[in-house]
Amino acid sequence: xxxxxxxxxxxxxxxxxxxxxxxxxxxxxxxxxxxxxxxxxxxxxxxxxxxxxxxxxxxxxxxxxxxxxxxxxxxxxxxxxxxxxxxxxxxxxxxxxxxxxxxxxxxxxxxxxxxxxxxxxxxxxxxxxxxxxxxxxxxxxxxxxxxxxxxxxxxxxxxxxxxxxxxxxxxxxxxxxxxxxxxxxxxxxxxxxxxxxxxxxxxxxxxxxxxxxxxxxxxxxxxxxxxxxxxxxxxxxxxxxxxxxxxxxxxxxxxxxxxxxxxxxxxxxxxxxxxxxxxxxxxxxxxxxxxxxxxxxxxxxxxxxxxxxxxxxxxxxxxxxxxxxxxxxxxxxxxxxxxxxxxxxxxxxxxxxxxxxxxxxxxxxxxxxxxxxxxxxxxxxxx
Numbered sequence: 031x032x033x034x035x036x037x038x039x040x041x042x043x044x045x046x047x048x049x050x051x052x053x054x055x056x057x058x059x060x061x062x063x064x065x066x067x068x069x070x071x072x073x074x075x076x077x078x079x080x081x082x083x084x085x086x087x088x089x090x091x092x093x094x095x096x097x098x099x100x101x102x103x104x105x106x107x108x109x110x111x112x113x114x115x116x117x118x119x120x121x122x123x124x125x126x127x128x129x130x131x132x133x134x135x136x137x138x139x140x141x142x143x144x145x146x147x148x149x150x151x152x153x154x155x156x157x158x159x160x161x162x163x164x165x166x167x168x169x170x171x172x173x174x175x176x177x178x179x180x181x182x183x184x185x186x187x188x189x190x191x192x193x194x195x196x197x198x199x200x201x202x203x204x205x206x207x208x209x210x211x212x213x214x215x216x217x218x219x220x221x222x223x224x225x226x227x228x229x230x231x232x233x234x235x236x237x238x239x240x241x242x243x244x245x246x247x248x249x250x251x252x253x254x255x256x257x258x259x260x261x262x263x264x265x266x267x268x269x270x271x272x273x274x275x276x277x278x279x280x281x282x283x284x285x286x287x288x289x290x291x292x293x294x295x296x297x298x299x300x301x302x303x304x305x306x307x308x309x310x311x312x313x314x315x316x317x318x319x320x321x322x323x324x325x326x327x328x329x330x331x332x333x334x335x336x337x338x339x340x341x342x343x344x345x346x347x348x349x350x351x352x353x354x355x356x357x358x359x360x361x362x363x364x365x366x367x368x369x370x371x372x373x374x375x376x377x378x379x380x381x382x383x384x385x386x387x388x389x390x391x392x393x394x395x396x397x398x399x400x401x402x403x404x405x406x407x408x409x410x411x412x413x
Contacts, residue, residue, distance in 0.1 A: 033236040033237070033238065033283075034283070035236070035238050035239075035283050036175065036193060036196060036282060036283065037173065037196070037279060037282075038162075038172065038173060038196050038197045038198070038199065038200040039196065039197065039198040039199060040054060040198065040199050040200070041173075041199075041200045041201075041202065041275070042054070042199070042200070042201050042202070043200075043201075043202040043203075043271075043272070043275065044202075044203065045203065045205070046203065047201045047202055047203040048078070048079065048082060048163065048201050048203055049082065051161075051199060051201050052082070052086055054199055055083075055086065055088065055121075055161060055199070056086060056088065058118060058119040058159040058161070058198070058199075059088075059117070059118020059119045059159070060088060060089060060118055061088065061089040061090065061091070061115070061116065061117045061118050061119075062083060062088055062089070062090040062091075062117060062118070062119055062120065062121045062161075063090070063091050063093060063111070063112045063115060063117035063119070063120045063121070063135070064076065064079065064080070064090050064091065064092045064093065064094075064120075064121050064122075064123065065093050065094075065096065065108060065120060065121070065122040065123070065124075065128050065131050065132040065135060066092070066093070066094040066096065066122070066123050066124045066128050067094055067096045067097065067124050067125070067127060067128050068094055068097065069124075070094070070123060070124040070125075070128065070165055071092070071094045073209050075123065075124075075165055075206055075209070076092065076094070076123060078206075079121065079123055079163065080092070090117075090121075091111065091112075091115035091117055093108055093111045093112070095107060095108070096108075096124070096127050096128045096131045098127065098301070099127050099178075099180060099187075099297065099301075099303075099304065100127050100130055100131040100134065100178075100179050100180065101179065101180045101181075101182045102144065102145050102146055102179055102180065102181055102182055102183075103182055104131060105131060105134045105135060105138060105145050105179060106138075106144070106145075108131060108134075108135040109135055109138045109139050112135055112136075112139050113139060117158070118158065118159070119158050119159035119160065119161070119198075120132050120135060120136050120158055120159070120160050120161070121160075121161040121162075121163065122160070122161070122162050122163070123162075123163040123165060123206075124163075124164075124165050124166075125164070125165060125166040125168075125169060125214070125218065126164075126166070126168070126169030126171045126178075126218075126221075126304065129162050129164060129169065129171035129172060130169075130171055130176075130177040130178055130179065131177075131179075132160055132162060133160065133162075133171075133177040133195045133197075134177050134179055134190070136157040136158045136159075136160050137153050137155065137157050137177075137190075137192070137194070137195060139157070139158060140155045140156065140157050140158070141153065141155055145179055145188070145190070146181045146183075146184075146188065148188075148190055149181070149188045149190065152191060152192045153190055153191065153192030153194060153195060154192055154193075154194055155194055156194075157194050157195075159198045159199075160197045160198055160199075161197060161198065161199045161200075161201065162197040162199070162200050162201070163200075163201045163202075163203075163206065164200075164202060164206070164207070164271075164274070165206040165207055165209075165210070166207055166210050166214055166215075166218040166274075167204070167207050167210075167215075167218055167219060167222065167267070167270035167271045167273065167274040168217065168218020168219055168220070168221040168222040168270075168274050168305055169218060169221055169222075169274070169278070169304070169305075170221075170222060170225055170274050170275065170277050170278020170279075170280075170281060170282075171278065172197060172200040172201075172202065172275065172278060173200060173275055173278030173279045173282055174195075174196070174278050174281060174282040175191050175192055175193050175194075175195045175196045175282055176189060176190065176191050176195065176281075176282070177190050177191075177195055178190070178294070178304070180298060185298055185299065186294075186295070186298050186386050187294040187295070187297055187298045189294070189390055189391075189392070196282075200275070202271050202272075202275055203271070204264070204267040204268040204270070204271040205267075207267055207270070207271060208261070208262065208264075208267055209261075210261065211261075212258060212261065215254075215257055215258055215261060215270075216254075216258055216305075216306075216309070216361035216362065216363065217303050217304075217305030217306045217309065218274070218305050219250060219254040219257070219258070219270060219274075219305075219361070220254075220305050220306075220308055220309035220312070220358070220361060220363065221304060221305035221308050221309075222246065222250060222270070222273055222274040222277040222278075223246075223247065223250045223251075223254070223277070223312075223357075224286075224289050224290065224293075224308040224309070224312055225246075225277035225278065225280055225281045225286065226242075226243045226244075226246035226247045226250065226273070226276070226277040226280055227243070227247060227312075227316070227330065228281065228285075228286045228287040228288075228289055228290065228395075229242075229243045229277070229280030229281050229283075229284045229285070229286070230243035230244065230247070230280070230326060230329075230330060231287065231319070231322075231323060231326045231327065231330075231396075231397050232284045232285055232286070232287050232395045232396070232397070233394075233395050233396070233397060234283075234284040234285050234395055235284045235326075236283070236284060238283065239279070239280045239283050239284040242276045242277070242279050242280045243276070243277070243280045243284075244329075244330070244333050245273075245276050246273040246274075246276035246277040246280065247330055247333060247334060248333055248334060249269045249270070249272060249273035249276070250270070250273050250277075251334045251353065251357065252269070253265075253266040253269040253270050253273070254266075254270065254357065254360075254361065255357065255360045255361075257270055258360065258361050284395075285392070285395045286392050286395065287319075287392055287393065287395045287396040287397070288315045288318075288319060288392070288393045288396045288400060288405075288408075289308055289311050289312050289315045289316070290308065290390075290392050291387040291388070291390050291391075291392030291393040291405075292311055292315060292383070292384075292387045292393070292405055292408065292409070293307040293308045293310075293311055294307075294386070294387070294390060295379075295382070295383035295384075295386040295387055296310070296311070296366075296383065298386070299379050299382075299383060300369075300371050300375075300376075302369060302371075306363070306364070306369070309358060309361070309363040310363060310364070310365065310366060310369070310412065311408070311412070312354065312358070313351070313354060313355055313358060314408050314411045314412060315408055316351060316354070317351060318398075318404065318407070318408055318411075319396055319397060319398040319400070320347050320348070320351065321398070322396065322397040322398025322399075323397045323398070324342075324343040324344045324346075324347045325343050326397060327343075327346075327347035327350055327351075328341075328342075328343035328344070328345075328346035328347040328350070329343075329346075330347075330350045331346035331347055331348075331349045331350030331353075332346050334350065334353060336349035336350050336352065336353040337349040337350070365412070366412050366413065367413070373413055376409075376413075380406060380409050380410070381406070383405075383409065384402050384405040384406050384409065385402065387405050388401075388402050388405065393405065
């Protein structure tokens, strides 16, 4: 069987990665459209980028109107600003929201219609060059052909895709994540872990994604507790940046499964940050599908030293699940109730959420056959 494996056009990773990217960025044009958010700008991270652009003689226009998770309206405003500023290329810097927005803006700068027209359709075209610089270690957006944008009229999170959405350049330097607060560190770290576990246990998994996935899982189980306790732990930040990229590469090539499918509707309906909604779901979702492949989950258990070679696959899989629960506790992941979601409000929309999850296609990648009733069962278990 043949496997397709795609990566960003170029990746520069490690200390001073931005400073090392001068030659590549200069090749993209004379004026950059910078997509970011208010917090990243306020923290001074955007200034590090604009100082470099000034030194390199590259002009720029700053669009930092990405507030929370991106909506179709934010993207429309970004496209208008991009065209008005007459930029040559785009640099998105921030967490997953600005990065996903940068992908959507360059695509819609060339494509006809509105972004919601492309739900379920591959986005193709000769888009302006795109540079992605993550400031969190988790979403993996810098390594994927996906962007998640909320359709504000239908109140659903659209999963949009296309090889043309992969960045021309990904710049990964853990110094940009050093200021991430504890809550963001936990949410994005758990998002990366979910990516890696789902990719490893996806029907679309292949030998290359397996290598990246197990590497990311081992790093995260080791370093996420350390960086959550001490955000200034430079080594832990570096390892988490690597893990987030590895996990992004995984889902780019073997896709996500049940957890992401069920997480997006919770995010859309109750405005829960994506990484947190994944973390709220991961224990119940994986418990439900564990018997779909004790072999795969058992291999994860052994990789993280939760079980040794003497244990059966089933025992190793269950040991993995126990260690996962401990990690969620360390990172203080809230339940739906603790987050402030009302059970009646949840019950009122649970059928729509289950249908939206099925419609996204992600649950069908799960190693165990999953139907809508299974999703309803899991949603109910969250209480």
